[in-house]
């Protein structure tokens with residue numbers, strides 16, 4: 001079946017590092033004499049006579065970074081523009097992760113790309129690791145980095161006065177931080193927000209496939225009888241999904257979202273349904289948020305749904321747009337088996 005590309009515009013993506021990125025990275029990291037970015041990205045380290053690595057040694061290092069889950073290429077409308085990285089501060093398992101971000105070409109700076117890439121990298125790091133705290137380290141002269149991080153939700157958590165010598169004067173070392181609890185609070189609608197709060201009586205479970213009888217009851221409740229006429233296929237489809245998130249009122253299954261994905265380029269929302277007795281309580285929004293959480297770096301979030309106005313408003317509020325509105329490239333095709 002053809003996929004339907006739907007993504008918010010302009011597209012800023014974080015994609016896995018590929019073998020073909022070697023030229024791009026070599027060019028910006030070592031092949032350009034005195035690049036502007038080195039005057040901003042910890043210039044006190046670049047100021048010395050750092051030797052340019054041997055090209056073949058670089059190729060070996062690059063090969064090790066291909067598909068490295070701790071780094072991604074930043075792409076804008078498909079064009080590679082930068083790199084995001086992360087590492088865990090020792091000791092391993094301590095829950096403290098440090099991120100890095102670099103947009104190589106100055107013509108890309110100051111256009112809001114950094115904050116979007118950093119927000120997505122932050123979401124991905126909280127989703128993909130056990131991070132309790134994420135930090136970024138910069139210096140007082142890099143106001144662009146500090147502002148970019150603040151836009152992405154970080155605050156200044158440490159400042160070491162006059163720690164860095166650069167360009168004939170001394171600068172403060174600046175550390176910006178974001179706790180998981182702060183990140184979660186920022187993503188939860190405020191009490192006076194129009195969006196309903198997630199009901200406290202609903203428990204969400206991730207990665208658990210409900211029993212066939214629970215699936216039947218829920219899918220029947222929303223009238224999706226085409227599914228429940230063949231319970232074996234439905235149960236196998238749910239079990240074979242890349243990610244399943246469910247909502248429970250006690251031991252009653254009242255909501256389900258599932259995504260089929262390759263984990264890198266496409267995340268397809270196959271089902272999102274909430275028992276009518278529990279609709280308009282914020283459960284669907286929470287299911288949607290949770291089911292896509294590990295795929296924030298994936299460029300194409302795609303779905304097909306009914307043509308009702310309510311569906312459109314719901315998905316638009318979540319950042320999706322319809323292909324026919326012309327804000328996303330391409331056409332959408334679908335073929336249903338007879």
Ligand SMILES: CC(C)(COP(=O)(O)OP(=O)(O)OC[C@H]1O[C@@H](n2cnc3c(N)ncnc32)[C@H](O)[C@@H]1OP(=O)(O)O)[C@@H](O)C(=O)NCCC(=O)NCCS
Nearest residue numbers: 040041102103109110111112113114115143144145147148
């Ligand atoms: C730091 C970096 C990732 C930020 O990305 P970006 O896309 O430029 O950031 P954004 O556009 O989202 O935000 C930049 C902010 O800095 C402001 N800004 C732009 N130019 C500025 C300047 N010359 N001085 C101070 N602030 C500036 C912008 O106005 C914006 O803040 P505002 O919206 O509140 O006005 C990017 O500029 C970069 O890669 N720089 C070179 C490498 C580097 O410094 N990396 C960080 C190492 S710690």
